[in-house]
Amino acid sequence: MGDDRKHDSSMRPVSRSPRPRPVGKLAMRRRMGWAAGGALSGLLMLFFMAPEQKHLRAPGKMNVGHEALDCESCHTPAPGTTRQQLQANVRYLLGLRKQPADFGNRDVTNADCLACHERPFDRHPVFRFNEPRFEQARRNVGAHRCESCHDEHKGVKVTAKATYCAECHADLQLERDPIDVPHAELVAGKQWQTCLGCHDFHGNHERSTPTRLSEAIDVERINEYFAGSPSPYGERLTSPPRKTRKDAD
Ligand code: HEC
Ligand code: HEC
Ligand code: HEC
Ligand code: HEC
Numbered sequence: 366m367g368d369d370r371k372h373d374s375s376m377r378p379v380s381r382s383p384r385p386r387p388v389g390k391l392a393m394r395r396r397m398g399w400a401a402g403g404a405l406s407g408l409l410m411l412f413f414m415a416p417e418q419k420h421l422r423a424p425g426k427m428n429v430g431h432e433a434l435d436c437e438s439c440h441t442p443a444p445g446t447t448r449q450q451l452q453a454n455v456r457y458l459l460g461l462r463k464q465p466a467d468f469g470n471r472d473v474t475n476a477d478c479l480a481c482h483e484r485p486f487d488r489h490p491v492f493r494f495n496e497p498r499f500e501q502a503r504r505n506v507g508a509h510r511c512e513s514c515h516d517e518h519k520g521v522k523v524t525a526k527a528t529y530c531a532e533c534h535a536d537l538q539l540e541r542d543p544i545d546v547p548h549a550e551l552v553a554g555k556q557w558q559t560c561l562g563c564h565d566f567h568g569n570h571e572r573s574t575p576t577r578l579s580e581a582i583d584v585e586r587i588n589e590y591f592a593g594s595p596s597p598y599g600e601r602l603t604s605p606p607r608k609t610r611k612d613a614d
């Protein structure tokens with residue numbers, strides 16, 4: 366009897382303290398039931414995220430420059446048949462698999478962007494920033510992923526702040542500095558809004574770098590470019606974008 370009282374939860378206050386769970390057959394079956402119910406509602410959610418539904422609701426306006434692209438140029442099918450994806454996700458929901466499987470479409474990756482925007486001379490190639498020393502920069506600006514600065518379906522071109530150079534160039538000093546207000550002085554004065562005035566980020570525009578601060582492009586114009594206006598760095602690109610993915614031809 367004394368033992369029974371220990372398990373009688375009706376005597377307990379509402380707050381639940383941890384206690385040993387009964388693991389009889391019934392309890393086991395009940396737990397399996399919960400797991401199956403969870404799996405089912407999970408699958409329903411996945412179903413509504415499936416490719417056919419996706420086409421009905423793009424989350425926002427295409428970014429400027431991407432208006433003419435097919436959805437499939439970035440959203441490519443996930444590996445495996447629908448059935449394999451389903452099975453993998455059921456296993457995940459039942460705790461038998463560590464990661465959920467992409468369902469319908471894979472996540473959009475750097476490789477998807479680079480399939481049209483390959484730039485062999487990119488001065489800030491995303492892959493570089495996987496190195497351990499950029500851990501903080503990855504966390505703060507996500508410099509290792511195109512999406513961090515070019516979030517898609519936002520109706521713009523660039524979604525980063527124009528001052529993010531601070532994250533990696535805070536120790537910047539040039540031995541023989543060619544500009545009239547030296548870099549060290551700009552950095553000391555936290556003039557981070559000036560950087561993109563003289564340098565494009567990827568270095569893909571064919572142009573010469575100004576040496577006088579008065580020639581720098583205004584940060585307002587940079588922000589207009591981010592929002593969708595033509596490039597203030599000019600139209601000549603070393604590596605122009607492709608209209609179709611490289612792996613598609
Ligand atoms: C230039 C590349 C690109 C094109 C073209 C594109 N998308 Fe996306 N889309 C993205 C990126 C990047 C995301 C962010 C989430 C991710 O990585 O899947 C996204 C997210 C989504 C999402 C949110 C669900 C999710 O997977 O996170 C939907 C829905 C979507 N896109 C639908 C569409 C539709 C519909 C079209 C065609 C009208 C389209 N997209 C065209 C790049 C693109
Ligand atoms: C199917 C090819 C294709 C894919 C895939 C693609 N783009 Fe583009 N993108 C283009 C084209 C073409 C343009 C330029 C259109 C124009 O000249 O106005 C463009 C324009 C842009 C621009 C604006 C450039 C400017 O200065 O006007 C940015 C930024 C951009 N893409 C980033 C991305 C990112 C990030 C991804 C991956 C999420 C991506 N693109 C995927 C073809 C593609
Ligand atoms: C840390 C932020 C950041 C990341 C990460 C980033 N970009 Fe950019 N991107 C910018 C900024 C800022 C500009 C505007 C300055 C310029 O034109 O370089 C830009 C411009 C562009 C342009 C237009 C000029 C050009 O080079 O043709 C394209 C296209 C583009 N980015 C594509 C990409 C792709 C693809 C990736 C991933 C491989 C990527 N970006 C990663 C910040 C970023
Ligand atoms: C995630 C870190 C990171 C961010 C953010 C970053 N840079 Fe850099 N940048 C680097 C690294 C690393 C180099 C290469 C330096 C080297 O090779 O010694 C570099 C090089 C450069 C160069 C010289 C390139 C060359 O070819 O000589 C310029 C100019 C430059 N960055 C400007 C900028 C500007 C402007 C911004 C902001 C829009 C910026 N950077 C943001 C890491 C970064």
Ligand code: HEC
Pocket residue numbers: 530534537539543544545548551552556557559560561562563564574575576577578579581
């Ligand atoms: C008035 C124009 C101007 C401004 C503003 C400017 N730079 Fe520069 N920067 C230059 C010139 C010119 C060079 C010499 C190399 C070249 O021609 O690209 C240079 C070189 C660099 C280099 C290469 C250093 C090396 O060791 O080779 C980096 C990195 C750099 N700048 C980052 C920045 C950052 C970050 C900012 C913002 C604080 C900034 N610049 C502001 C004009 C400018």
